[in-house]
Amino acid sequence: MNWMMKNNSLLAMIFVMTVLIELASAVQAQDASASKPGIRNPCLICHGKKDFKKVKEDGSVKKLYVNEEELAQSMHAEKRCIDCHSDVTLLPHAKKPNRVTCSQCHYKGNPVGAPQTDRYNQYSASVHGKEALAGNPKAPLCQDCHGSHSILKPDNKKSAIYKKNVARTCGHCHLEEYAAYRYSIHGKTLNKGVMESATCTDCHGEHNILAVKDPSSEVFASKIPETCSHCHQNKKIMDKFGVKVQQVITYEESFHGIANKFGNKAVATCASCHGAHDILPASDHNSTISKKNLAKTCGKCHPGANENFTKGTIHIAPKEKEAGIVYYISTAFKYLTISVMIGLIAHILLDLSHKARTRKKGFHKKTPAD
Numbered sequence: 001m002n003w004m005m006k007n008n009s010l011l012a013m014i015f016v017m018t019v020l021i022e023l024a025s026a027v028q029a030q031d032a033s034a035s036k037p038g039i040r041n042p043c044l045i046c047h048g049k050k051d052f053k054k055v056k057e058d059g060s061v062k063k064l065y066v067n068e069e070e071l072a073q074s075m076h077a078e079k080r081c082i083d084c085h086s087d088v089t090l091l092p093h094a095k096k097p098n099r100v101t102c103s104q105c106h107y108k109g110n111p112v113g114a115p116q117t118d119r120y121n122q123y124s125a126s127v128h129g130k131e132a133l134a135g136n137p138k139a140p141l142c143q144d145c146h147g148s149h150s151i152l153k154p155d156n157k158k159s160a161i162y163k164k165n166v167a168r169t170c171g172h173c174h175l176e177e178y179a180a181y182r183y184s185i186h187g188k189t190l191n192k193g194v195m196e197s198a199t200c201t202d203c204h205g206e207h208n209i210l211a212v213k214d215p216s217s218e219v220f221a222s223k224i225p226e227t228c229s230h231c232h233q234n235k236k237i238m239d240k241f242g243v244k245v246q247q248v249i250t251y252e253e254s255f256h257g258i259a260n261k262f263g264n265k266a267v268a269t270c271a272s273c274h275g276a277h278d279i280l281p282a283s284d285h286n287s288t289i290s291k292k293n294l295a296k297t298c299g300k301c302h303p304g305a306n307e308n309f310t311k312g313t314i315h316i317a318p319k320e321k322e323a324g325i326v327y328y329i330s331t332a333f334k335y336l337t338i339s340v341m342i343g344l345i346a347h348i349l350l351d352l353s354h355k356a357r358t359r360k361k362g363f364h365k366k367t368p369a370d
Contacts, residue, residue, distance in 0.1 A: 042091060043081045044068055070150040102142040122207040127214075138173070145169055164190060166199045174200075180277040185284075196237050203227055219276075222260055224269040225251055250315040266301075273297055 046052055047066040054062045071077065082088055084100045105114040107121075123129045123142070131139035143151075145161060152159035160169045167187065171178025181187045181200070190197035203219055210217035218227045229248040231237055238245045251257045251270070259267040273289055280287035288297045291310075298305040316323050318330035 041068070041071075041081065046092065066149050074147075074149060074151045075153060076149075076151055099141060100143065100148075106142075119207040126205075126207060126209045127211045128209060140173060144172070163195055163199055164193075166201055170200045177277045184275075184277060184279045185281055186279060196231070196240070198231060202231070219271075221265050221269055222263060224271050225257065225260065228270045246317050246320075247315050250317050253318075254316075268301055272301070 041048075044066065047064055048068055050065050052064045054064055056062060076084070083105075085097045086104065087098050103120045105112050106117075106119070107114075108116050108118050110116070120142075124133070128140050132141060147160045150158075152162075154161050154163075156162060157164070159165065167178055167181050167190075171181075177200075182191075186198045190199055205218050210220075212219055214220060215222075217223065225248060232243070233245050233248045235245050252261070256268045260269060275288050278288075280290075282289045282291075284290060285292055287293065294310040295305050295307055298309055302309065313323065313326075316326055318326050321327050323330070
């Protein structure tokens, strides 16, 4: 009986050691498995199980399952697990692997075929990169936006960074902004398939996103008109939707626009009146620029503003007849100015001519000798 128990224990030990040896050598076998179809990725021995997970101390569950089909369709289908998880040298790995650092391949001059760009450097200088460097655990890394095992090209409709999906991807962290954007004119039109409509990255940037208060940010107060102009001054885009392209120019020529150019941070910009993530057309009663809400919107800067305050024409183009009396006054003032300048120049020329003739006469006139 004792002999049988000892024999069973010995067999169990041999079995366990065999399994460990197989797993330990599996990582080294990934070179062959990546190049030979039909050989299963050894990491999927564990990570290929749908119920593979880890329960954290706080009770939350972290799924550790990797979908082999998604991995095969991703841009990294030809890569081995250890190409990204380079700190894993044995299977099973004794400790939790570190988060993948994409910069080991994605840098300008890389020899592995990754895009030759400085995007990772841009990320490092961005508000996200700075927060990550400072140790903020909530700061997004590459895989939080692009995905991890299912990274797809931006033009793939299933990609997390496909234009129609960008806002939802950003919404994983920026929930309130995403909720407002979804019901905005930009969000609604993009959802209908109008790809010219703006999404988060069109205004904030992609890898180079900076804090709102950073003077270099695309959404810094003084740069907002320029950012909006990328679309709203593009005649080809605006004509498609029947929107005028004069708004940017008329703003720049207005008191608000001129004050903004001179660095006044308190003056109204596009977002001050139209909103930011919740922009709606004036015809929508919920819009900040609808007749019902316009006085309230103006009142944010002009206390006491009422309906009479908002009756004037906004975004006036003095050079267009649509501006009414402003056009005629502007035109009259232009010609008056031209006439005055011509008269002034003529007066100066006549005066100089008279002085020249007088000097010439004085030069030829002889004075009597003493």
